[in-house]
Amino acid sequence: MRRKLIAGNWKMNGSFASNEALLSDLRAGLGSDVACEVLVCAPAPYLMQCADLLSDSDIAWGAQDVSVHISGAYTGEVSAAMLADCSCSYVIIGHSERRAYHGELNELVAQKTLRALASGLKPIVCVGETLEQRESGLTNAVVRAQLQAVLDVIEADALADLVVAYEPVWAIGTGKTATPQMAQEVHAVLRQQLALKNVTSAANVRILYGGSMKPDNAQELLAMPDIDGGLIGGAALKAADFLAIVRAA
Ligand code: PEP
Numbered sequence: 001m002r003r004k005l006i007a008g009n010w011k012m013n014g015s016f017a018s019n020e021a022l023l024s025d026l027r028a029g030l031g032s033d034v035a036c037e038v039l040v041c042a043p044a045p046y047l048m049q050c051a052d053l054l055s056d057s058d059i060a061w062g063a064q065d066v067s068v069h070i071s072g073a074y075t076g077e078v079s080a081a082m083l084a085d086c087s088c089s090y091v092i093i094g095h096s097e098r099r100a101y102h103g104e105l106n107e108l109v110a111q112k113t114l115r116a117l118a119s120g121l122k123p124i125v126c127v128g129e130t131l132e133q134r135e136s137g138l139t140n141a142v143v144r145a146q147l148q149a150v151l152d153v154i155e156a157d158a159l160a161d162l163v164v165a166y167e168p169v170w171a172i173g174t175g176k177t178a179t180p181q182m183a184q185e186v187h188a189v190l191r192q193q194l195a196l197k198n199v200t201s202a203a204n205v206r207i208l209y210g211g212s213m214k215p216d217n218a219q220e221l222l223a224m225p226d227i228d229g230g231l232i233g234g235a236a237l238k239a240a241d242f243l244a245i246v247r248a249a
Contacts, residue, residue, distance in 0.1 A: 004036035004222065004249040005163065005206050005229035007124065008236025009092060012043055019046055021112050023053045025239035034058050036229065036249035039090055040236065041124075044078050047086035056088070063092030065098055066121070068111045080119035088208040090122045092231070094146070096169045106149035113150050117158050124208070127190070130229065131170035139168075140189050147190055151197050154228060159201035163208060164190055165231040171211025173233055180218070180220045181208045187226035215244035222249050 014022075019042065030038065037058045042050050050061035052229060063086075067077035083091055093116060094109035109125065116123040127146035129139045147164065154162070165184050168178050178186075187207045194202035210231030211223050221227055235241040 001204050002204060002228045005039060005208060006032060006036050006242075006246045006249050007039040007041060007062070007090065007092075007165075007208065007229065007231050008242055009041050009095070009231055009233050010043065011064070011097070011233060011238060013237055014043060014046055016046070016049060019049055020053065022237070022239055023050070023059070026059060027054075027057050028240065029239060029243040030058060030246065033057075034246065036246060038246055041090065041092050044083075047083070047088060051087050052131075060089040061086075062088045062092070062121070062124075064092045064095065066091045066093065066112050066116050068108055068115060070115070080115045080121055082115075083121055084119045088121055090124055090163070091116050092124045092126065092165075094126045096126060096128055096167060096172060100169075101224075102204055106146055108151040109146070110153045113162075114153055117154065117161060122161045122163060123166050126165045126167050126210070126231070128167040128169050128211070134168065134170065139186060143186060143190060144193055147193055151193070155197040156201065158206055159194065163206045164194075165208040167210035167212050167231060173212070175212050177212045177214075177217050177221070178209070182222050183221060183222040184226055187224065191226050213245060215241050215248070218248040219243040 030185045041062045041064050066080050093112045098104045107178050113123045127143040129142040194205050206228035207232045208229040209227050212231040214235050
């Protein structure tokens, strides 16, 4: 049985003051018997604030990107070891915004995944098609190629730490959501592909859905057999919305 994971992606939002208010509301609202795993992925300057405010809570924290380099003269980069130093549990890799605005290709995403795993971080590898690709019937081919690049470089036993997020690009931040059936179809394709690497471990890999998940659509998405949680953007910035999604999981 896969424990669901509800992960907030704060993107480039927040401040010490607003994060403190959000995290305090999340802690207060979460209670003690949370069925799913809860995670917030904060901008790098706020990871230690998350560590300070969440270390005695049931909420984990993580980053939104990681450098492909180990250390050295890479101005502005943040290494996997540094994220581990901030006690991050997870790191988002290959988000469509990184792919679109920073030219991240499948091979780079795969190498970043290796770096994260080597530092003990659990990578949340994002895959997803654009609207044009979907309308051309390329959805499965695109997400398969994105996932395969990662599967080609990791060891089979690393599946135990891998999380995949299916995020149709046309649904991110747009208010448009894949129907539960559309999302389930792609999740099943991804699960089959994971099984080619290792059947037993593939059954335990969490595949999250992301793309305008909100309190009013979370329950039906999360009810699908291969949807094991959500990667939440906009709704993760509002405690009431994020908590409602956590409760739906
Ligand atoms: C995201 O950024 O990963 C995301 C899913 O955003 P939103 O929920 O705002 O669509």
